[in-house]
Amino acid sequence: MINLQKLSGFLLSIFREFPRRHLIVSSALAGCLLALATYPNNDTDFKRQIAEPITLVIEERAPEVVALEPQEFELHWKEQRVTSGDNLSTLFQRAKLSPIDVYKVSSSKAGRALRNLYPGETFRFGVDSDGLLAELHYIKSPLERHIFTYNNGSYSAEKKLLEPDVLISYREGVIKDSLYMAGKEATLPDKLIMELANIFGWDIDFVFDIRRGDSFSLTYEDRYLEGEKLGAGNIIAASFTNRGKTYQAVRYTNSKGRSNYYTPEGRSMRKAFLRTPLDIFRISSGFNLRRKHPIHKKIKAHRGVDYAAPRGTPVYAAGDGKVIASGYSKPNGNYVFVQHGQTYTTKYLHLNRKKVRKGQTVRQRQLIGTVGSTGYATGPHLHYEFLVNGVHRNPRTVKLPQSRPIAQAEKVAFLKATKSRLTQLAKYQQATQLASVQHNNSSAN
Numbered sequence: 001m002i003n004l005q006k007l008s009g010f011l012l013s014i015f016r017e018f019p020r021r022h023l024i025v026s027s028a029l030a031g032c033l034l035a036l037a038t039y040p041n042n043d044t045d046f047k048r049q050i051a052e053p054i055t056l057v058i059e060e061r062a063p064e065v066v067a068l069e070p071q072e073f074e075l076h077w078k079e080q081r082v083t084s085g086d087n088l089s090t091l092f093q094r095a096k097l098s099p100i101d102v103y104k105v106s107s108s109k110a111g112r113a114l115r116n117l118y119p120g121e122t123f124r125f126g127v128d129s130d131g132l133l134a135e136l137h138y139i140k141s142p143l144e145r146h147i148f149t150y151n152n153g154s155y156s157a158e159k160k161l162l163e164p165d166v167l168i169s170y171r172e173g174v175i176k177d178s179l180y181m182a183g184k185e186a187t188l189p190d191k192l193i194m195e196l197a198n199i200f201g202w203d204i205d206f207v208f209d210i211r212r213g214d215s216f217s218l219t220y221e222d223r224y225l226e227g228e229k230l231g232a233g234n235i236i237a238a239s240f241t242n243r244g245k246t247y248q249a250v251r252y253t254n255s256k257g258r259s260n261y262y263t264p265e266g267r268s269m270r271k272a273f274l275r276t277p278l279d280i281f282r283i284s285s286g287f288n289l290r291r292k293h294p295i296h297k298k299i300k301a302h303r304g305v306d307y308a309a310p311r312g313t314p315v316y317a318a319g320d321g322k323v324i325a326s327g328y329s330k331p332n333g334n335y336v337f338v339q340h341g342q343t344y345t346t347k348y349l350h351l352n353r354k355k356v357r358k359g360q361t362v363r364q365r366q367l368i369g370t371v372g373s374t375g376y377a378t379g380p381h382l383h384y385e386f387l388v389n390g391v392h393r394n395p396r397t398v399k400l401p402q403s404r405p406i407a408q409a410e411k412v413a414f415l416k417a418t419k420s421r422l423t424q425l426a427k428y429q430q431a432t433q434l435a436s437v438q439h440n441n442s443s444a445n
């Protein structure tokens with residue numbers, strides 16, 4: 001039905017454009033519609049077949065009209081990629097389309113989908129020979145596109161979602177210099193190295209406690225579309241051994257559709273406090289195990305941890321709480337103090353910029369400032385303090401509140417869903433161990 005509408009709309013547009021040929025075309029119209037009614041309701045088939053019956057019918061009556069066909073039916077395509085600062089108007093302008101076109105598309109019912117554009121998305125403009133925007137493809141990702149079609153004076157849209165093929169991949173590595181380097185060596189994409197650090201970063205201090213010989217292994221999704229690799233999806237299960245202690249995590253999507261990482265027993269990996277209130281991959285000294293923290297050693301009676309990081313590195317609230325101070329003093333420079341419930345307080349000193357005000361409520365991982373060297377500081381770093389009932393504790397070693405276990409109602413489903421994932425990880429681990437044993441034996445022979 002849609003195809004027939006599309007076609008009749010199109011033929012009507014020919015009427016408007018070629019009034020002198022009105023009669024010829026209209027006599028062909030009935031035949032065309034009849035012929036097309038028997039064709040499959042599929043877009044690509046439709047495009048391939050549309051020209052044929054029409055050409056045939058018209059040729060019989062008026063050969064001179066053949067010049068209209070089939071070029072008149074083909075759209076001229078232009079492509080524009082969204083870059084930062086783009087909006088619909090700038091994109092349409094670059095595609096040589098008018099503000100009226102922008103209005104018509106965006107004011108249509110389906111125009112909602114075009115409200116938030118992101119860099120990297122693509123627009124394909126299908127313009128007919130009259131300069132009319134007949135089709136607009138908004139390609140949000142290889143898996144999601146919105147097709148806008150001009151129909152009787154307005155645009156309608158159809159959202160198309162494609163399902164990728166998902167294969168499971170396995171990687172493992174041993175740390176020599178840094179987690180990042182070891183991840184690279186294992187050919188893990190950056191995104192997954194960071195996700196790995198995020199999953200275990202609650203338990204393991206990736207800045208200070210990573211040692212040579214620490215190891216990791218993980219299974220993750222590799223996504224393909226029509227044989228072409230789209231990139232890595234989520235980590236499914238992972239294991240990290242830090243100084244002889246092994247931590248395991250497995251991904252689970254609960255009945256509400258929310259995904260999280262849990263221990264095999266069903267405790268959330270996520271804790272009430274971030275172990276490190278900065279992105280660890282921005283911390284220069286945390287990256288290189290051989291470098292120590294010069295500022296930390298020089299300052300006597302030091303009551304916190306110093307993280308050397310480039311000026312401007314985001315500083316996050318370690319946990320949900322309320323800002324009880326946001327100010328400046330000579331020794332501290334710009335500082336922010338956050339109170340978490342009755343028991344805990346965290347302090348962030350020497351900030352370049354403060355991003356929160358006193359009295360403000362903050363969520364865990366909310367930006368509260370940026371790294372700087374204000375106050376008594378020899379270079380850009382974050383000085384971080386952790387207080388329990390008003391007493392300074394070492395944020396690196398303080399025992400943090402236990403995370404909540406998975407809801408009792410979910411427990412059975414959780415165990416069922418995650419068991420096979422953990423077994424799969426273990427099988428891969430054994431297989432590579434076996435392979436390396438055989439390799440060693442054969443090289444000994």
Ligand SMILES: [Zn+2]
Binds near residue numbers: 296299302304382384
């Ligand atoms: Zn300090």
